[in-house]
Structure formats: C-alpha cells, structure tokens
Amino acid sequence: MAESSSPELLPALAWHALPEEQAIQELLGEEMSLAGLLEKGLSQAEVEKRQRQYGPNELKAKAATPAWVKFLQQFNQSLLYILMVAGAVKAFLGSWRNAIVIWAVVVINALISYIQESKAEEAIAALAKSVVTEVTVLREGQKVRVPSQELVPGDVVLLSSGDRVPADLRLLSARNLQVDESALTGESVPVEKRLGSLPEDTPLADRQNMAYAGSFVTFGQGAGVVVAIGNQTQTGRISKLIEEGGSLQTPLTRKFEAFSLTLLKIILTLAALTFLVGLVQGQAAVSVFEAAVALAVSAIPEGLPAVVTVTLAIGVSRMARRHAIIRKLPAVETLGSATVICSDKTGTLTENQMTVQAIYAGSQLYRVTGSGYSPQGQILSQEANSPVEVRQWPSLEACLLAGCLCNDTRLQPKDDGQWEVVGDPTEAALLVAAQKGGLDREDLQCRRPRLDSIPFESEFQYMATLHRLGPEEHCIYVKGSVEALLPRCGSQMGSQGEIQPLEAERIRQQVEALARQGLRVLAFAQKAVPPSQTQVDHSDLQEGLIFLGLQGMIDPPRPEAIAAVRSCQTAGIQVKMITGDHVLTAQAIAEQMGLGGGKPVKAYSGRDLEQLGPEEFVTAANQGSVFARVVPEQKLRLVEALQSRGQIVAMTGDGVNDAPALKQADVGIAMGRGGTEVAKAAADMILTDDNFASIEAAVEEGRTVYNNLLKAIAFILPVNGGESMTILLSVLLNRELPILAVQVLWLNMINSITMTVPLSFEPSTGREMTQPPRDPDANLLSPRLLQRILLVSVFNWILIFGVFEYIEQTTGNIDLARSMAIQALVIGRIFYLLSLSQAIPTLLGRGRASQLDHHERLMDTAAVGIGIGAAILLQILFSQWGVMNIIFDTAPLSWDQWGFCLLVSLPMIVVSAVANRVDPE
Numbered sequence: 077m078a079e080s081s082s083p084e085l086l087p088a089l090a091w092h093a094l095p096e097e098q099a100i101q102e103l104l105g106e107e108m109s110l111a112g113l114l115e116k117g118l119s120q121a122e123v124e125k126r127q128r129q130y131g132p133n134e135l136k137a138k139a140a141t142p143a144w145v146k147f148l149q150q151f152n153q154s155l156l157y158i159l160m161v162a163g164a165v166k167a168f169l170g171s172w173r174n175a176i177v178i179w180a181v182v183v184i185n186a187l188i189s190y191i192q193e194s195k196a197e198e199a200i201a202a203l204a205k206s207v208v209t210e211v212t213v214l215r216e217g218q219k220v221r222v223p224s225q226e227l228v229p230g231d232v233v234l235l236s237s238g239d240r241v242p243a244d245l246r247l248l249s250a251r252n253l254q255v256d257e258s259a260l261t262g263e264s265v266p267v268e269k270r271l272g273s274l275p276e277d278t279p280l281a282d283r284q285n286m287a288y289a290g291s292f293v294t295f296g297q298g299a300g301v302v303v304a305i306g307n308q309t310q311t312g313r314i315s316k317l318i319e320e321g322g323s324l325q326t327p328l329t330r331k332f333e334a335f336s337l338t339l340l341k342i343i344l345t346l347a348a349l350t351f352l353v354g355l356v357q358g359q360a361a362v363s364v365f366e367a368a369v370a371l372a373v374s375a376i377p378e379g380l381p382a383v384v385t386v387t388l389a390i391g392v393s394r395m396a397r398r399h400a401i402i403r404k405l406p407a408v409e410t411l412g413s414a415t416v417i418c419s420d421k422t423g424t425l426t427e428n429q430m431t432v433q434a435i436y437a438g439s440q441l442y443r444v445t446g447s448g449y450s451p452q453g454q455i456l457s458q459e460a461n462s463p464v465e466v467r468q469w470p471s472l473e474a475c476l477l478a479g480c481l482c483n484d485t486r487l488q489p490k491d492d493g494q495w496e497v498v499g500d501p502t503e504a505a506l507l508v509a510a511q512k513g514g515l516d517r518e519d520l521q522c523r524r525p526r527l528d529s530i531p532f533e534s535e536f537q538y539m540a541t542l543h544r545l546g547p548e549e550h551c552i553y554v555k556g557s558v559e560a561l562l563p564r565c566g567s568q569m570g571s572q573g574e575i576q577p578l579e580a581e582r583i584r585q586q587v588e589a590l591a592r593q594g595l596r597v598l599a600f601a602q603k604a605v606p607p608s609q610t611q612v613d614h615s616d617l618q619e620g621l622i623f624l625g626l627q628g629m630i631d632p633p634r635p636e637a638i639a640a641v642r643s644c645q646t647a648g649i650q651v652k653m654i655t656g657d658h659v660l661t662a663q664a665i666a667e668q669m670g671l672g673g674g675k676p677v678k679a680y681s682g683r684d685l686e687q688l689g690p691e692e693f694v695t696a697a698n699q700g701s702v703f704a705r706v707v708p709e710q711k712l713r714l715v716e717a718l719q720s721r722g723q724i725v726a727m728t729g730d731g732v733n734d735a736p737a738l739k740q741a742d743v744g745i746a747m748g749r750g751g752t753e754v755a756k757a758a759a760d761m762i763l764t765d766d767n768f769a770s771i772e773a774a775v776e777e778g779r780t781v782y783n784n785l786l787k788a789i790a791f792i793l794p795v796n797g798g799e800s801m802t803i804l805l806s807v808l809l810n811r812e813l814p815i816l817a818v819q820v821l822w823l824n825m826i827n828s829i830t831m832t833v834p835l836s837f838e839p840s841t842g843r844e845m846t847q848p849p850r851d852p853d854a855n856l857l858s859p860r861l862l863q864r865i866l867l868v869s870v871f872n873w874i875l876i877f878g879v880f881e882y883i884e885q886t887t888g889n890i891d892l893a894r895s896m897a898i899q900a901l902v903i904g905r906i907f908y909l910l911s912l913s914q915a916i917p918t919l920l921g922r923g924r925a926s927q928l929d930h931h932e933r934l935m936d937t938a939a940v941g942i943g944i945g946a947a948i949l950l951q952i953l954f955s956q957w958g959v960m961n962i963i964f965d966t967a968p969l970s971w972d973q974w975g976f977c978l979l980v981s982l983p984m985i986v987v988s989a990v991a992n993r994v995d996p997e
Contacts, residue, residue, distance in 0.1 A: 594664020
C-alpha cells in the first residue's frame with residue numbers, strides 16, 4: 077500500500093448534521109449517490125488513490141524524544157547543579173576522590189528519575205492498539221474483510237454485533253443497532269442508533285447517527301460511510317490532547333525546586349563572603365578558597381536527593397500492598413496533598429452493572445436489594461420492608477416474568493466468580509431481578525417457548541415476544557418505554573392478578589418519582605392471543621395491552637466507595653463526579669454517595685458548561701459536585717480550571733475519554749481491571765482492584781510519605797547548618813577548620829543516609845485522614861520547621877566548634893580534635909533521630925501503637941534500630957580503623973574520649989524536646 081509522507085486532511089465538517097446524500101457528496105463528489113454507494117461501495121482504483129491521498133487509518137504519535145536527551149533532562153535541577161559545580165571545583169583542586177563521590181550521587185539520582193518517568197508515547201501506542209482491527213467493507217459490489225489501517229474516507233463499513241468500530245462513521249443504515257460508547261463518552265449503557273440528520277450542536281454522546289472509532293457494536297446490524305480516519309477521528313483528537321498536555325510539576329517538585337534555588341543563593345553568598353573575609357584578613361588565597369569550597373560542600377545536603385527518592389520508593393511499595401500501583405514517583409507525595417478528586421462515575425464510583433432497584437406492580441411498590449449481576453438479593457415490600465413471596469403476588473410475578481422472557485440477553489458465570497453479560501446490560505438487570513424473585517429462566521423457556529418476536533426498534537420504543545403457554549393459550553409479552561406502552565394499554569393487572577381499569581395518571585406519577593431517583597424506568601405489558609396465532613406484528617400491539625408494571629434500574633454506587641467519599645471529605649478533600657452519563661442519573665448517584673457533603677448536589681451538564689465564559693467556567697468547576705454529559709475536552713478544561721485556583725487535582729478514570737484529563741491532572745488514577753490501556757498509560761497511578769476506596773488508603777500513604785520527608789529534611793539540614801556555621805566562624809576568627817571537606821562528605825552522605833533512610837519507613841500515625849490537606853502554596857520549609865532547623869543547627873555548631881577547640885587546645889592533636897567533634901555530633905544526632913521517630917512511643921505502646929501487638933511494634937521500630945546500629949558501626953570504623961584514618965584524616969579514640977563525646981552530646985535531648993514543642997507533629 078502506498079503511503080503519502082504528508083497526507084491530506086478531510087474537511088472538519090459536522091457530519092452528524094448533514095443529510096446522508098449531502099455527506100456522501102462532500103466525501104466523494106456529486107457523481108456518487110447514496111444508492112450507488114450502498115450497492116457497489118468504492119472501486120479498488122479509488123481506494124488506492126485515497127490511500128495515497130489520506131494515508132493509513134492509524135494514530136500517529138509525535139516523534140519520541142531520544143533516550144539520551146531524556147536522561148540529560150533529569151539533571152535539570154538546581155540542587156543537582158550545586159552538586160555538579162561542587163564536584164567540578166573539587167576535581168579542579170585535585171580532590172578526585174571527593175569529586176567522584178559527589179558526581180556518583182548526581183548520576184544515581186538522575187538515573188532513578190529517568191527510569192521512573194512515564195513516557196507519553198506509551199499512551200499513544202496503547203491508543204493506536206485500541207482501534208486496530210479487521211473490518212468488513214463493501215468494495216466493487218463485494219463484501220471483503222480488510223485491516224482497519226487500509227480504510228479510506230468514503231469506504232462503506234458493515235457492522236454487526238461484536239464488531240469494533242474502526243473509524244468514525246456516518247450511519248447509512250441501522251437495524252436494531254446498539255453501540256457501546258462507554259470508553260469514549262462515559263455513557264453507561266449502549267446507545268440506540270438511528271438515521272437522519274441532527275442539530276449541529278448535538279453533544280457527542282447524543283449523536284445517534286454516528287458510530288465512533290474504538291466503540292463496540294453490542295446488538296443489531298448497520299452500515300456507515302467513513303468520514304474520519306486516524307488522528308482526525310474523535311479517538312485521534314484525544315490522542316492529540318494527550319500529546320499536547322504538558323508534564324506538570326508536582327507540588328513536591330515545585331517546592332523542592334524553590335528550596336534548591338533558595339539554598340543555592342545562600343550557599344553562593346556564604347562562600348563568597350567566606351572567600352572575601354579570608355582575603356581581607358590576609359590569609360593565603362589557596363587556603364581561603366579551600367575553606368570556601370568546604371563551606372559550600374558543608375551547606376549542600378548531598379544525601380537529601382537520595383533520601384527523597386528512597387522515601388518515595390518506599391511509599392510506592394506500601395501503596396502497592398494497598399492495591400495502588402505508582403507509575404511516577406512524585407505521585408506518591410502529590411496524592412497526599414490532593415485537595416480535589418475528580419472521579420468518573422461509570423465503573424469507578426459505581427459497579428458498572430445495571431441493577432433493578434424498584435418494581436411497581438399491582439399498584440404496589442417493591443424494593444430490590446443486592447447490586448450488580450450477582451443473583452444475591454431479595455424483593456422487599458416497600459410498606460413493610462420485609463421479603464415477599466413472589467408467587468403470592470401474581471402481578472409482581474407477571475412483571476418479572478415479562479422481563480425474563482421478553483429478553484435476548486444471557487448471563488454466564490466466569491472463573492473468578494463474577495458474571496459475564498452476553499447482550500444488553502439493561503436486559504441483564506431484568507434477568508437478575510427475576511432470579512431474585514425465584515424465577516428460573518430455563519424452566520420458563522421450556523414451559524413457555526417463544527414462537528416469534530419483534531426486536532427493539534427506536535421508532536417504536538418496545539420489544540415484543542410471542543409465547544405458547546399451553547395448548548389453548550398464547551400470550552404476547554412486551555417491554556419498552558412508558559411513553560410507548562401506556563397509550564396501548566386498556567387495563568392493568570391488580571395485585572392478585574385481577575384485571576382492573578388502567579390508572580394511567582397514577583402510573584405516570586410513579587414513573588416521575590422513580591426518574592427523580594435517577595432510575596431508568598421500563599414498562600411491561602401482556603396480551604392474550606388465539607392459539608392459532610404463531611406470529612406477532614406491530615398491528616397486534618396497537619391496543620388492548622394489559623399493563624403489568626414498571627421496573628426501575630440504575631448502575632448503583634459501590635458501598636465501599638460511599639465510605640471512601642465520606643472519609644475523603646473528613647480529610648478535607650472535595651470529591652467531584654465527572655461523567656458522560658445523564659444529569660439526573662449522575663445527580664441521583666451523587667446524592668446517594670453524599671457528594672454534596674450534607675448540602676444539595678450542584679450539577680452542571682456539558683451544555684451548561686458550553687454557555688459559560690472563562691471566569692464563570694472556573695467558578696462552576698470549583699462550586700459544582702457533578703458534571704454530566706461532558707465531552708473529553710470539557711473534562712480536560714475542568715481539571716485545568718480547578719488547577720487555576722490552586723487546587724491539587726487527582727483524576728480517576730477508566731476510558732479512552734478520560735486519558736487527556738488523567739495526564740493533565742496532578743495525579744491521574746486509572747482502573748487496573750476495567751480501565752483501557754490508554755487510560756493506564758496516561759495515568760500516574762493504577763488501582764489494581766478498581767476500587768475507589770483504595771484511593772483513600774493511597775491518600776493516607778501519600779500523607780505519611782510527606783510527613784516522613786519533612787522528618788528527613790528536619791534531620792539532615794541541621795547538620796549542614798551546624799557545619800556551615802562552624803566553617804564560617806573559623807574563617808572569621810582565622811582558625812583551623814574544625815571539619816574538613818572530606819569529613820563533611822562523610823557526614824552529609826554516609827552518616828546522613830544511614831540514619832535518615834529509617835525515617836522513610838516510619839508508619840502512619842493514624843491521624844493523617846483527620847487533618848485537612850496541606851496548603852498547596854505553602855513553602856516546603858514552614859516557619860516552625862525553620863525554627864526547629866535553626867535551633868538544632870546552633871546546638872550542632874556549638875558542639876562541633878566547642879569540642880574541636882577544647883580538644884585541640886588540650887591535646888594539640890588536630891586530627892583527634894576533629895574526630896571527637898564529629899563523633900560527638902553523630903551521638904547527638906542519634907538522640908535527635910529518636911526524638912523525630914515514633915520508635916520510642918511505639919515501643920511503649922502509645923498512640924497508634926496501642927492498637928498493635930508486640931510483633932507489629934517491633935517491626936515498626938526495626939528500621940530505626942537498624943539505622944542507628946549501622947551508624948554506630950560505621951562511626952567506630954571511621955575513627956578506629958587505620959585505613960579510614962588515612963582516607964579521612966581521623967584519629968582513634970580511647971574509651972575515656974568516647975565517654976566524653978557521649979557526655980557533651982547529652983544536652984541534645986533537651987534541645988530536641990524544645991524543638992518538638994516549637995514544631996509539633
């Protein structure tokens with residue numbers, strides 16, 4: 077197949093608004109007629125010409141960024157700039173050992189970020205797979221099967237039940253055609269298709285004369301002409317939105333970047349000040365330069381990027397155990413700071429299984445328990461709220477029987493204990509309701525075999541089946557819309573099976589009451605016919621039907637999702653429903669889930685949103701709880717509108733139509749079981765159990781991760797502060813440096829990482845979901861945290877400088893003085909670590925630990941214990957092992973000297989207690 081390097085684009089017309097004949101002429105010219113196209117299709121020569129003209133029917137992704145460029149992009153961080161410059165300076169001064177260590181930290185961090193980063197090309201590739209299939213087309217008067225990539229505009233595609241729609245089609249014929257467009261529009265039930273033109277402003281989900289690429293035919297047959305292929309299809313437009321969406325920074329990366337820039341300014345200022353002061357005092361330029369470099373290295377928290385990465389990775393592991401798979405590391409923390417969760421309705425908040433919840437028969441209302449396609453449940457009397465014996469209420473039994481027999485769908489069990497629907501979800505709900513009432517479909521079909529049927533047609537809005545009840549009795553069962561059936565009924569069945577005058581107005585009132593609950597209502601009727609009649613025709617249904625009752629159904633909310641919504645609201649997180657379903661249905665589900673937080677649910681439709689100006693749209697996005705009948709672009713705009721007001725947005729979804737919004741959101745959450753590959757590839761996080769309730773657990777873990785990150789920062793930075801103050805004071809006083817650059821690297825990397833990583837394993841306190849979200853605009857270092865850091869930094873400075881000066885003056889051994897100053901600092905850090913950790917309260921059984929057994933408490937404190945043990949061992953080697961003495965210019969300590977270091981570090985206990993009061997958890 078020839079392929080053009082730059083294919084032409086079809087005109088972007090409102091194909092649904094054009095008459096069929098005009099649409100064909102726009103595509104193929106005035107010489108082609110509707111009748112001619114349906115008879116012959118395109119010629120092979122025309123197909124080949126159009127393939128060269130328009131290119132293949134496939135989604136084209138933009139050129140991927142080379143892997144080496146993506147890797148280099150990971151170095152574009154201010155903190156890493158600082159480290160790289162520090163390493164370069166050390167290399168320039170001949171300290172290759174120090175330079176290599178610093179550069180190794182930089183490369184490791186960049187490598188981890190590169191591996192974790194999600195590629196947008198994955199989403200486009202998955203999207204392309206979603207529309208590749210084989211298709212039946214009409215060419216040169218013959219039906220042929222061709223790969224979907226070979227379709228061209230103007231091709232006539234023949235559709236039947238089970239087919240995937242390969243391109244955007246304008247329908248030319250339709251017989252009982254129903255298409256599942258849930259992945260594209262969010263509509264929970266298949267859409268009945270019909271012919272004829274529609275108003276130009278008809279929303280995507282209501283374009284009944286179109287079939288869109290990637291959707292499935294669930295029932296009937298049809299034919300359509302290709303009006304868009306590849307990237308010009310509605311699915312292709314979504315792929316373009318995915319490509320164009322920028323990779324937004326998360327709150328953590330934004331704050332870390334701001335922190336790094338601030339730190340960079342401070343370090344450069346202090347280093348320059350140190351250098352200038354030294355020169356003014358007449359010190360040697362090389363010596364002063366070495367001191368400035370030592371100060372810069374001491375101020376850089378070399379271990380912090382690695383600790384941040386480890387902390388996030390541990391959060392990933394914990395979330396995986398709670399059914400949340402993280403695809404991008406920063407999403408762990410971002411989820412913990414989420415202020416809004418925008419959730420798709422179908423399959424996310426709801427079961428994605430139509431369920432009959434109410435039955436009206438014999439002028440009585442019944443409630444149906446249970447949800448989904450499982451036959452577990454009962455039929456209860458609305459008045460007594462107690463189970464009823466269906467056979468004691470003939471009208472109820474007749475209504476259920478009609479729904480069971482006037483039905484072309486079947487349910488079959490799957491290996492995992494779930495039920496698979498073969499056919500229409502609405503009909504499946506009727507079968508389940510009949511089972512709950514004790515009716516056996518196979519037995520009914522044997523006793524009342526079907527003789528003939530009229531399939532559902534949108535023109536008539538009903539389906540009818542003719543059955544043999546006995547040698548002398550035949551009966552027609554009818555189901556359909558209330559508007560279609562009620563005028564054809566002349567009477568109704570009473571609760572005990574007696575025939576009564578029709579109470580049409582009372583029935584309509586009941587229909588309105590059920591519709592206000594968001595239920596989709598179907599009516600049921602029957603008509604006795606002579607035993608000689610073996611066929612059923614529309615004329616048989618013009619009048620004389622006996623009204624049997626109503627069944628109201630809905631895709632019900634998940635019970636665990638209701639609890640999760642309540643928990644999120646307690647935690648200060650707004651939950652908003654964004655769906656392609658009808659407003660009334662969505663609003664009813666939202667009311668059941670409590671999305672209004674005790675207030676009436678405010679709902680907007682897609683058409684409502686279209687009429688709003690930019691500022692009004694942003695206001696509606698923030699004030700509304702339900703957004704129904706929205707198109708993919710509007711989902712994307714809603715997320716952007718919320719973000720424009722400073723909200724941290726998590727977006728859940730499972731369909732192709734959710735992908736752009738998933739990518740735009742601060743955290744995109746896809747469903748692992750029911751979600752499309754497109755949604756999964758565009759998301760930051762995947763729920764393996766498709767359970768909205770798992771988001772609550774993930775939010776709790778995200779908040780725990782953030783708290784642990786703050787603990788790590790509070791632990792690491794005071795050492796850098798103490799070291800910097802010490803070096804600066806030494807230069808000002810023209811004294812020997814109490815700590816060398818190589819020793820600073822040991823403290824900042826080896827010791828800090830060893831003792832800080834255990835903080836990453838800290839368990840949740842149990843209070844995370846009782847607190848409001850953090851202010852998205854708040855600085856990473858709050859005033860209280862800065863006070864803590866400053867307080868502990870001052871003590872560390874006094875400890876280092878004081879011990880060094882005392883030992884150097886009393887022994888004259890500068891290496892010993894530096895060694896003891898460092899060991900005293902590390903012992904003080906152990907006390908400080910214990911004050912930050914939950915280890916001691918956990919061992920004593922306080923707080924959350926009071927709910928844990930002894931083994932669980934030991935497991936929670938194991939990481940801190942291991943970290944402290946490893947730090948002690950390394951510090952013994954640091955001063956007592958000869959090799960380390962050579963590398964780090966240290967000296968071994970006696971038992972008395974160790975005791976001295978322990979004694980002078982004890983005040984850290986008091987300092988930590990004061991710091992905890994300044995910055996309480």
